[in-house]
Amino acid sequence: MFSNPQETLKKIFGYDSFRPPQQEIIEGLIRGEDAFVLMPTGGGKSLCYQIPALHRPGVGIVVSPLISLMKDQVDALKSCGVRAAFYNSSQNSTEARRVLAQLHNGELDLLYIAPERLLGNDFVERLREIPIALFAIDEAHCISQWGHDFRPEYSRLGQLRQIFPHIPFIALTATAEPHTRQDILARLGLAPSQAYVAGFDRPNIRYTVLAKQKPFSQLLSFLKERRNEAGIVYCLSRKRVESVAAQLVAAGFGAAAYHAGLPPAERGRVQEDFLRDEVRIIVATVAFGMGIDKSNIRYVVHYDLPKNIEGYYQETGRAGRDGLAAEALLLFGYGDIAVARGLIENSGNPEQKRIELHKLNSMVGFAETLTCRRQVLLGYFGERLRNPCGNCDICLNPPELVDVTEDARKALSCVYRVGQRFGMGHVIDVLRGSRNERLLQLGHDRLSTYGIGAEKSQEYWGSLLRHLVQQGYLEQDVGNYSVLTLKGTAQPLLRGEQALRMALPRSKPLTAGKSARRESGNLEYDQVLFANLRALRKNLADAAGVPPFVIFSDRALAEMAASLPSDAEAFLAIHGVGAHKLELYGKAFLAEIGKFRQREEG
Numbered sequence: 001m002f003s004n005p006q007e008t009l010k011k012i013f014g015y016d017s018f019r020p021p022q023q024e025i026i027e028g029l030i031r032g033e034d035a036f037v038l039m040p041t042g043g044g045k046s047l048c049y050q051i052p053a054l055h056r057p058g059v060g061i062v063v064s065p066l067i068s069l070m071k072d073q074v075d076a077l078k079s080c081g082v083r084a085a086f087y088n089s090s091q092n093s094t095e096a097r098r099v100l101a102q103l104h105n106g107e108l109d110l111l112y113i114a115p116e117r118l119l120g121n122d123f124v125e126r127l128r129e130i131p132i133a134l135f136a137i138d139e140a141h142c143i144s145q146w147g148h149d150f151r152p153e154y155s156r157l158g159q160l161r162q163i164f165p166h167i168p169f170i171a172l173t174a175t176a177e178p179h180t181r182q183d184i185l186a187r188l189g190l191a192p193s194q195a196y197v198a199g200f201d202r203p204n205i206r207y208t209v210l211a212k213q214k215p216f217s218q219l220l221s222f223l224k225e226r227r228n229e230a231g232i233v234y235c236l237s238r239k240r241v242e243s244v245a246a247q248l249v250a251a252g253f254g255a256a257a258y259h260a261g262l263p264p265a266e267r268g269r270v271q272e273d274f275l276r277d278e279v280r281i282i283v284a285t286v287a288f289g290m291g292i293d294k295s296n297i298r299y300v301v302h303y304d305l306p307k308n309i310e311g312y313y314q315e316t317g318r319a320g321r322d323g324l325a326a327e328a329l330l331l332f333g334y335g336d337i338a339v340a341r342g343l344i345e346n347s348g349n350p351e352q353k354r355i356e357l358h359k360l361n362s363m364v365g366f367a368e369t370l371t372c373r374r375q376v377l378l379g380y381f382g383e384r385l386r387n388p389c390g391n392c393d394i395c396l397n398p399p400e401l402v403d404v405t406e407d408a409r410k411a412l413s414c415v416y417r418v419g420q421r422f423g424m425g426h427v428i429d430v431l432r433g434s435r436n437e438r439l440l441q442l443g444h445d446r447l448s449t450y451g452i453g454a455e456k457s458q459e460y461w462g463s464l465l466r467h468l469v470q471q472g473y474l475e476q477d478v479g480n481y482s483v484l485t486l487k488g489t490a491q492p493l494l495r496g497e498q499a500l501r502m503a504l505p506r507s508k509p510l511t512a513g514k515s516a517r518r519e520s521g522n523l524e525y526d527q528v529l530f531a532n533l534r535a536l537r538k539n540l541a542d543a544a545g546v547p548p549f550v551i552f553s554d555r556a557l558a559e560m561a562a563s564l565p566s567d568a569e570a571f572l573a574i575h576g577v578g579a580h581k582l583e584l585y586g587k588a589f590l591a592e593i594g595k596f597r598q599r600e601e602g
Contacts, residue, residue, distance in 0.1 A: 005018075005023065005026050005027065005030070005051050005052075005055065006018075006023075008051050008054055008055070009047070009051065010578070011578055011579050012054070012080050012081060012082065012578050012579070012580070013047065013080055013576070013578055014080075014572070014574070014575065014576045014577040014578035014581060015047075015575065015576065016573075016575075018044075018047075019043065019044050019198070020198065021196045021198060022044055022047060022048055024196070025037060025048045025170070025196055026047070026048060026051050026052055028194075029048070029049065029052035029056075029134055029168050029170055030052045030055045030056060032056075032166075032168050033168060033194065034168055034169045034170065034190050034191070034194045035048070035168075035169075035170045035171075035190075035194050035195075035196060036140070036170075036171045036172075036181070036184060036185055036188075036190050036194055036195040036196065037170060037171070037172045037173075037196050037198070038172075038173060038174070038176055038181065038195070038196065038197045038198065038200075039172070039174060039196075039198040039199075040174050040198070040199065040200050040201065040202050040317060041174045041202070041314065041317030041318065041321060042202070042295070042317065042320065042321035042322070042323065043174070043198055045138075045172045045174070046073065048170060048172065049062065049134060049136035049170050049172070050077070050082070050110065052133065052134055052168075052170075053109055053110050053133045053134060053136075054082070054109055056133035056134060056168075057131050057133060058130065058131030058132045058133040059103065059106075059108045059109065059110065059111055059130065059131070059132060059133055060109065060110045060111070060132075060133045060134050060135075060136060061111055061113065061118070061127070061132060061134070061135050061136070062110055062111065062112045062113070062136045062138060063113060063114070063115050063118060063135070063136065063137045063138060063157060064086075064112050064113070064114065064138045064139070065114065065115070065138070065139050065142055065151065065154070067086075067088050067089070067090050067114070069112075069138070069293060070086035070088060070112035070113075070114075071086060071090075072275070072293035072294075072547065072550070073086075073112060073293060074086050074110075074112060075546045075547070075550045076293065076550050077109075077110060079546065079550050079551065079580070079581060079584070080578055080580050080581065081578070081579070081580030082109055082110065083102075083107060083108050083109045083110075084108065084109060084110040084111070084112070085099045085102060085103075085108055085110075085111055085112070086099070086111070086112040086113065087099050087100070087103075087111060087112070087113045087117060088112075088113065088114050088117060089114075089117070099111070100126075103126075103130060104129075104130065106131070109133075115151075115153045115154055115156070115157060116153050119153070119156055119157075119159070124160075124163060127164075128163075132164065132167050133167075134167060134168045134169070134170060135160060135164065135167055135168070135169045135170070136169075136170045136171075136172065137154075137157055137169065137170070137171040137172065137188065138172050138173075139172075139173060140171035140172055140173040140176070140184050140188075141173040141175055141176045141180050141184070141310070142154040143155055143157060143158075143171075143183070143184050143187050143188065144176070144179075144180045144183035144184055144187065155187065157187075157188065158187045158188055158189065161188065161189045169188060169190065171184055171188055171190065174200075174313075174314060174317060175310040175311075175313055175314045176310075176381075177309075177310065177380060177381050177382065178381075178382050180310075181195065181197075197383075199378075199383055200313070200377070200378050200381045200383050201374065201378055201383070201385065202316075202317060202320065203389070203391065204320045204323055204324060204325055204326055205316060205317075205319055205320050205326045205327070205328050205391075206325070206326070206327045206328065206391050206392060206393075207316070207328050207330075207373040207374060207377070207391075207392040207393065208327065208328065208329050208330070208392065208393040209329075209330045209331075209332050209367050209373070209393060210329065210330070210331050210332065211332060211333070212331040212332055212333030212336070215303060215331050215333075216244065216247055218331060219233065219244070219248075219301060219303065219331075220251060222299075222301065222329055223248075223253065223281075226298065226299060227253065227280070228280070229280065229298040229299065230274070230277065230280055230281075230294065230296055230297050230298060231280070231281050231282075231297060231298055231299040231300065231301065231319070232281070232282050232283075232284060232288070232297060232299075232300050232301070232315070232318060232319075233248075233255075233281060233282070233283045233284070233300075233301045233303055234284060234285070234286065234300065234301065234302050234303060234304070234306070234315055235283065235284070235285060235303045235304050236285070236304040236305075236336070236339055236340065236343070237285070237304075237339075238259040238260075238261050238285060240303065240304070241257050241258070241259050241283050241284060241285055242257050242259075242283075244283045244303060245257035245283040248281060248283065253280065253281055254278075254279050254280040254281060255279065255280070255281040255282070255283055256270045256273065256274070256279045256281070256282060256283070257270070257283050257284070258270050258271065258282050258283070258284040258285075258288040259284060259285040259288075260285065270282065271288070274294070275294055275547035275549075276538075276541065276542070276547050276548065277538060277547075277548055283303075286306075286311060286315065293321075293549070294318075294321070294547065294549055295321040295322040295549045295553040295554065295555075296321075296322060296548075296549055296553065296554040297318050297319045297320070297321070297326070298319060298320070298324075298325075298326050298327070299319055299326060299327040299328070299329065300315055300316045300318055300319045300326075300327075300328050300329075301328075301329045301330075301331070302315070302316075302328075302329070302330040302331065303331055304331070304336050304339070304340075305330070305332055305333070305336035305337060305339075305340055305363065305364070305367060306330075306340075306363055307340045307343065307344065307356065307359065307360055307363065308356065308359035308360060308362070308363055309359065309362050309363050309366055309377065309380050310359070312330070312363060312366070313377065313381075316328035321553075322549075322553040322554045322555040323555050324554055324555055324558065330367060332367040332368075337360070337364055340360055340363075341357070341360060344356045344357055344360060358476075358482045361424075361482075362380060365466040365469070365470065366380070368463055368466065369394070369466070369467070369470065370394060370399045370502070370503025371388075371394060371467070371470065371471075371502075371503060372385070372388035372389055372392060372394055372395055373389075373392040373393070373394055374388075374389035374391070374392055375388065375389070375470070376470050379470055379472075384472075394503075398503075399503040400503065401501040401502065401503050402501060402502060402503075403499060403500070403501055404464060404467075404500055404501065404502045405493070405496075405498075405499045405500050407453065407456070407464055408464065408468060408473070408493060408500045409493065409494055409496070410431065410449060410452050410453055411427070411431065411453075411461065411464055411465055411468060412468065412473065412474070412486060412490050412493065412494050413448075413449050413494065414427050414430050414431050414447075414449035414452075414453075415427055415474065415484045415485070415486060416486060416494075417430075417444075417447045417448065417449045418430060418444060418447070420483065420484065420485040420486060421483060422483060422484065423476075423482040423483055423484060424462065424465050424466075424476070424482065424484060426438075426439070426444075427461075427465065427484060428458055428461045428462060428465070430444050430447060430449055430450055431449060431450075431451075431452060431453035431454075431456075431461055432451070432453055432454050432456070432458065432461065433445075433450060433451030433454045463502070464502065465484070467502050468490075469484075471500070472487060472489050473486070473487060473489055473490040473493060473500075474486060474487060474490065475487050524562060525558045525559075525561035525562035526561045526562075526596070527561075528596075529560075529561040529564075529592075529593070529596045530557055530558060530561040532592055532596065533557045533560055533561060533589065533592060533593075534548070534554075534557060536588060536589065536592050537551045537552055537557065540585060540588065551581075551585060552576060552577070552581070552585070552589075553575075553576055555575055555576070556574050556575055556576040556577065559574045559575055560574055560589060560593060564593055564596070564597060565590065565593065566590070566593070566594070566597070567590070568582060568586055568590075571586050571589070571590060
């Protein structure tokens with residue numbers, strides 16, 4: 001094995017340099033320290049445990065929630081020459097025994113396993129006999145009741161800390177707002193000083209929200225220039241998934257439906273066809289995608305409003321994992337709010353219902369916002385983007401701004417007058433002069449702010465209060481019944497020393513912007529050669545029985561089509577090309593590039 005992580009990064013994985021804070025995390029784990037890692041999808045979380053597992057004695061145990069994710073990760077690692085395997089319910093007894101034999105014989109660097117299998121059937125006892133390099137808990141937000149995808153079986157993983165007190169732990173997720181982060185640290189016994197937050201921004205993704213009017217026509221308009229690109233369309237219900245998929249097929253698109261109501265064999269076939277570029281578009285419920293490692297998804301469309309920002313962020317993050325330009329389109333209709341609220345109200349857990357309703361309101365706030373969407377999105381996760389992003393529909397087509405200073409002062413004053421002990425609904429009721437029974441019992445009809453906003457609609461005050469939260473003048477505490485409190489930054493605005501503007505709602509729906517640029521940064525590449533390299537990649541992937549992106553990412557192909565490497569040394573300089581991939585695929589790709597050179601020069 002290699003002497004240092006930098007050498008492993010280049011020789012095995014084909015990358016020239018670490019992204020912040022990968023190297024610090026990796027070196028800490030190699031020393032035996034724990035880590036909590038919050039890093040955006042496509043940001044390089046997997047390397048944070050894969051490289052330490054190659055440098056520490058024993059096998060790295062990776063807890064993963066979905067079988068598809070395990071298979072993709074293992075395929076990718078094997079293509080780089082890493083000894084990896086998974087152990088889950090998809091294997092027959094012969095395959096399972098072979099993996100266990102490899103585990104006991106010290107023939108594995110990494111083993112991927114589901115939490116149920118790890119904690120059941122005496123598997124923990126089996127691990128006591130085996131040198132373990134580290135434990136990696138992937139999709140760690142599943143541990144927390146605040147997480148958008150809480151899984152009870154994940155909550156038991158804290159037991160491993162007592163059983164293996166001297167083995168380093170790393171917990172990783174792309175989606176965790178502050179409450180979820182704190183819960184993960186507490187449940188796994190990780191110290192706040194061991195938390196690494198790399199940021200949530202995915203600058204290559206363009207965020208667009210359209211007012212939903214004729215949704216299928218809007219979808220067709222968006223897709224018409226993207227026929228040869230891979231994408232996902234998310235719908236809230238199984239019925240709508242099947243309807244939209246059938247309509248797309250009738251319109252001539254290569255699409256397939258995916259939801260939990262389909263037979264397992266059908267779901268597996270659809271997913272495999274998508275991974276192998278046999279089907280371009282998957283229309284799905286959120287049952288699809290959590291474990292999808294496909295790097296060349298170019299767009300994600302939400303046909304319906306997601307139930308929370310965490311889910312929206314994670315689902316849109318499946319686009320553009322290779323760093324190339326990608327798009328996220330949300331069709332937003334107010335009828336969707338009622339549907340999503342109805343799904344949440346069916347929950348039998350009052351506390352969980354309260355949390356989820358708060359999250360839905362935050363999602364509505366994102367869809368309604370008329371300021372930079374990326375600022376709102378990152379702000380939800382506690383990250384501040386100082387300047388507008390320049391790559392969302394609001395930045396690209398700015399709405400009209402109006403002065404709302406006086407109304408903002410009324411709203412802030414009302415929050416103060418009710419004692420900073422109530423949520424948005426109650427504050428709006430006071431502002432609009434409601435006669436509801438609870439307000440009257442509290443005597444809030446005698447406050448100076450009672451009725452001072454009666455001429456404005458409930459929707460207007462809701463938008464303004466959300467704007468004040470998004471701009472950092474108010475804080476909305478989800479852990480305390482979504483109570484609104486004033487932040488220190490509100491004082492200059494309250495005193496009239498500062499002005500505030502807000503965008504007016506648009507009277508007409510936006511149209512989808514132009515296609516995102518087909519470039520990697522400012523890298524221009526030949527489209528014909530790129531298409532030829534994709535065809536070669538597909539043939540090699542089919543022969544090897546793996547998805548095309550496991551061979552090389554679109555970004556790697558784009559770099560090849562731009563720099564036209566002519567020998568092994570130049571080919572190794574391509575992003576994602578390591579020694580093992582050079583040996584496996586270098587000759588074929590260099591030959592294809594050579595043929596292109598000859599045609600161009602001839």
